Amino acid sequence: MSSNDTSATDRGAQPSAAPRVTSRDVARAAGVSQAAVSLVLGEKWRGRVSPAKAESVRAAALELGYRPNLAARSLRMGRTRTALLVVPALTTEFFALVHSGASRAAADRGFGVVLYPSPEGIGPAPDPFGSARATLDGVIASSMAVDALAALRGTGLPLVMLDNDPQDDRAAATVNLDIADGIRQVADHLLALGHRRIGHLAADIDSWTFALRARTLDRAIGGIPGAELRRVPAALGVTAGLNAAHTALTGPGPRPTALVCDDDIVAAGACKAVRRLGLRVPEDVSVTGFDDLALAVAVEPELTTVRLPAEDFGAAGMRALMTALDGRPAPARTLPVELVTRGSTGPAPA
Amino acid sequence: MSSNDTSATDRGAQPSAAPRVTSRDVARAAGVSQAAVSLVLGEKWRGRVSPAKAESVRAAALELGYRPNLAARSLRMGRTRTALLVVPALTTEFFALVHSGASRAAADRGFGVVLYPSPEGIGPAPDPFGSARATLDGVIASSMAVDALAALRGTGLPLVMLDNDPQDDRAAATVNLDIADGIRQVADHLLALGHRRIGHLAADIDSWTFALRARTLDRAIGGIPGAELRRVPAALGVTAGLNAAHTALTGPGPRPTALVCDDDIVAAGACKAVRRLGLRVPEDVSVTGFDDLALAVAVEPELTTVRLPAEDFGAAGMRALMTALDGRPAPARTLPVELVTRGSTGPAPA
DNA sequence: GACCGGACATGATACGTATAACGTGAGGCG
DNA sequence: CGCCTCACGTTATACGTATCATGTCCGGTC
Numbered sequence: 001m002s003s004n005d006t007s008a009t010d011r012g013a014q015p016s017a018a019p020r021v022t023s024r025d026v027a028r029a030a031g032v033s034q035a036a037v038s039l040v041l042g043e044k045w046r047g048r049v050s051p052a053k054a055e056s057v058r059a060a061a062l063e064l065g066y067r068p069n070l071a072a073r074s075l076r077m078g079r080t081r082t083a084l085l086v087v088p089a090l091t092t093e094f095f096a097l098v099h100s101g102a103s104r105a106a107a108d109r110g111f112g113v114v115l116y117p118s119p120e121g122i123g124p125a126p127d128p129f130g131s132a133r134a135t136l137d138g139v140i141a142s143s144m145a146v147d148a149l150a151a152l153r154g155t156g157l158p159l160v161m162l163d164n165d166p167q168d169d170r171a172a173a174t175v176n177l178d179i180a181d182g183i184r185q186v187a188d189h190l191l192a193l194g195h196r197r198i199g200h201l202a203a204d205i206d207s208w209t210f211a212l213r214a215r216t217l218d219r220a221i222g223g224i225p226g227a228e229l230r231r232v233p234a235a236l237g238v239t240a241g242l243n244a245a246h247t248a249l250t251g252p253g254p255r256p257t258a259l260v261c262d263d264d265i266v267a268a269g270a271c272k273a274v275r276r277l278g279l280r281v282p283e284d285v286s287v288t289g290f291d292d293l294a295l296a297v298a299v300e301p302e303l304t305t306v307r308l309p310a311e312d313f314g315a316a317g318m319r320a321l322m323t324a325l326d327g328r329p330a331p332a333r334t335l336p337v338e339l340v341t342r343g344s345t346g347p348a349p350a
Numbered sequence: 351m352s353s354n355d356t357s358a359t360d361r362g363a364q365p366s367a368a369p370r371v372t373s374r375d376v377a378r379a380a381g382v383s384q385a386a387v388s389l390v391l392g393e394k395w396r397g398r399v400s401p402a403k404a405e406s407v408r409a410a411a412l413e414l415g416y417r418p419n420l421a422a423r424s425l426r427m428g429r430t431r432t433a434l435l436v437v438p439a440l441t442t443e444f445f446a447l448v449h450s451g452a453s454r455a456a457a458d459r460g461f462g463v464v465l466y467p468s469p470e471g472i473g474p475a476p477d478p479f480g481s482a483r484a485t486l487d488g489v490i491a492s493s494m495a496v497d498a499l500a501a502l503r504g505t506g507l508p509l510v511m512l513d514n515d516p517q518d519d520r521a522a523a524t525v526n527l528d529i530a531d532g533i534r535q536v537a538d539h540l541l542a543l544g545h546r547r548i549g550h551l552a553a554d555i556d557s558w559t560f561a562l563r564a565r566t567l568d569r570a571i572g573g574i575p576g577a578e579l580r581r582v583p584a585a586l587g588v589t590a591g592l593n594a595a596h597t598a599l600t601g602p603g604p605r606p607t608a609l610v611c612d613d614d615i616v617a618a619g620a621c622k623a624v625r626r627l628g629l630r631v632p633e634d635v636s637v638t639g640f641d642d643l644a645l646a647v648a649v650e651p652e653l654t655t656v657r658l659p660a661e662d663f664g665a666a667g668m669r670a671l672m673t674a675l676d677g678r679p680a681p682a683r684t685l686p687v688e689l690v691t692r693g694s695t696g697p698a699p700a
Numbered sequence: 701g702a703c704c705g706g707a708c709a710t711g712a713t714a715c716g717t718a719t720a721a722c723g724t725g726a727g728g729c730g
Numbered sequence: 731c732g733c734c735t736c737a738c739g740t741t742a743t744a745c746g747t748a749t750c751a752t753g754t755c756c757g758g759t760c
Contacts, residue, residue, distance in 0.1 A: 382709080382710090383709065383711080384710090384711095385710060385711080385712095386709070395708095399709075400708060400709090425717090426715055427715085428715075
């Protein structure tokens with residue numbers, strides 16, 4: 001079972017004799033002062049260093065493999081051109097895409113993004129600002145990771161909130177997805193298919209974005225005569241979704257013909273619950289998800305869901321932060337979302 | 351619900367007047383020297399500072415909300431107690447768990463972990479060591495993120511490889527999952543169920559861990575008289591798995607009765623392909639996955655798959671790095687894996 | 701009483717960088 | 731000729747921290 005075939009070679013034993021090459025070394029090699037190296041490599045030498053010397057500095061830097069010491073640079077400059085992205089546990093690809101988009105937007109202006117996934121386990125996050133181990137210029141945080149934000153109190157760092165109440169005064173800027181519109185599209189879709197008894201498997205997370213889902217659905221369904229809504233709380237997860245759907249489908253009163261889920265994963269669980277009760281999706285019960293994860297097309301039938309522009313979301317957040325860093329007010333933005341109709345929804349049964 | 355009571359204060363407009371509080375400020379407040387503050391907060395004051403003053407230093411630090419400047423500390427100390435974890439694109443929760451485990455192991459010794467997801471898009475990674483924006487003590491890298499490792503050449507940073515050839519001389523240490531054993535368990539399971547014509551949907555990624563899967567499966571199946579293996583390359587993804595499975599099931603010769611997949615996501619796609627051909631899982635075709643992601647129990651039937659101890663994996667990697675950092679040789683470790691039998695596999699059809 | 705070790709406290713220093721402050725000449729212009 | 735400007739270079743400094751090198755005081759011991 002265990003492959004014990006490799007003889008124990010003790011590589012890595014040398015005390016890491018890493019002779020860091022500094023800007024002074026480059027200066028010596030190029031025959032100039034350390035200041036000149038800094039000017040050339042920082043592209044600020046228009047009339048301060050002769051083109052010939054500038055070139056030899058660049059050559060020496062390349063030759064020696066010079067890498068500026070980020071710690072020293074940060075200490076000197078007071079800023080790091082680095083943002084921290086605080087997200088809930090990375091259990092889906094959604095926030096990975098948000099990070100990707102933020103990184104891309106950041107790179108355009110020489111910024112970097114450090115990812116901090118709020119630990120899913122018990123207890124609050126340790127210290128995000130210690131763990132990330134970078135001196136930071138600003139923070140972008142999902143409203144789902146509120147617990148980690150307590151540590152931010154006291155740091156004067158500008159904060160951009162993702163999917164949060166625009167009135168929240170902790171934030172220098174807010175970027176939202178048009179969650180309300182997504183929910184309205186889901187409701188309209190189901191109502192147009194003739195559904196009137198609708199269940200809502202609502203995420204049991206205390207977060208603005210989920211509260212908004214519930215409120216919007218109430219309003220969309222509440223206005224229709226003869227329509228009723230049954231809400232069941234559900235943790236995020238397949239089994240939790242299965243259990244919540246079971247509760248919604250077997251509770252008192254007539255059975256719902258459609259289940260709206262706050263999340264694709266919960267929706268996948270809901271589909272399983274429907275089948276375990278001997279019913280079919282979508283002939284007996286329609287199910288909708290949210291996020292359009294890879295999971296949505298992995299299950300059968302494929303999920304009708306709301307596609308969120310995750311990468312744009314992250315990019316917009318990063319841009320808002322950089323704008324705030326410039327001292328300019330960042331306008332609040334709301335990104336459009338899109339209903340994707342697939343096989344998990346169909347006409348209400350007669 | 352929405353509190354509209356706060357008048358629109360133009361927050362974020364002030365030029366971020368953040369008066370960083372330094373160790374000197376704490377010293378002034380506590381009536382001691384800056385050196386004393388450093389000693390007390392660094393827990394090195396056994397006989398250097400009086401208990402009374404030590405306490406007043408702690409009080410002052412708490413009062414002023416002192417946070418040591420990481421950049422200055424790094425510059426002075428030359429190390430940061432920070433590791434970079436380089437992983438492929440975070441499209442599944444697997445590497446999120448690896449990160450979680452690494453963080454936990456790191457925290458025990460005051461280390462931190464910065465996560466660097468190699469961008470999934472086109473082109474190689476920008477500069478991991480610039481992007482992570484931290485001065486680093488070492489690197490832990492998945493063998494799947496080899497492209498990002500080119501940038502490591504030149505930095506003298508110790509490297510721990512995850513799931514890689516133990517002979518690779520770039521690494522100071524290697525930590526592996528017992529992938530070979532997992533594949534053998536899958537093969538034994540299918541052979542015991544009577545399957546003889548087996549398809550392998552092999553990840554089309556040039557990586558040691560996937561090459562090992564193929565080699566091991568060849569050996570396990572090759573030794574059985576009358577058994578044959580048909581291999582089809584498949585990118586990671588639901589649709590890619592679907593297409594590859596279609597190819598495997600409709601190719602020349604008798605149809606395979608079982609499909610071994612390198613990944614749960616591919617397996618999910620394979621299940622869809624089976625059904626699109628009018629066949630059933632597992633009555634006509636058995637399917638196995640790998641990783642035991644949340645996805646494995648979201649699809650129907652649930653996937654027989656190999657569960658990997660992701661958190662332990664990350665923790666072992668981090669511990670190996672810290673051992674190497676201490677100058678001690680890190681013994682190569684291989685972590686056991688476990689076959690999880692579910693509904694996607696069954697007896698071979700007669 | 702001289703000496704010593706230990707507890708307590710501080711000043712000085714260096715990590716590597718970016719940039720302000722300061723010099724040079726050379727050439728243009730009155 | 732004086733003087734200013736411009737192009738080119740260097741020296742000096744500060745960012746905030748950890749730690750080395752000193753230094754003082756005090757109680758004990760021969």
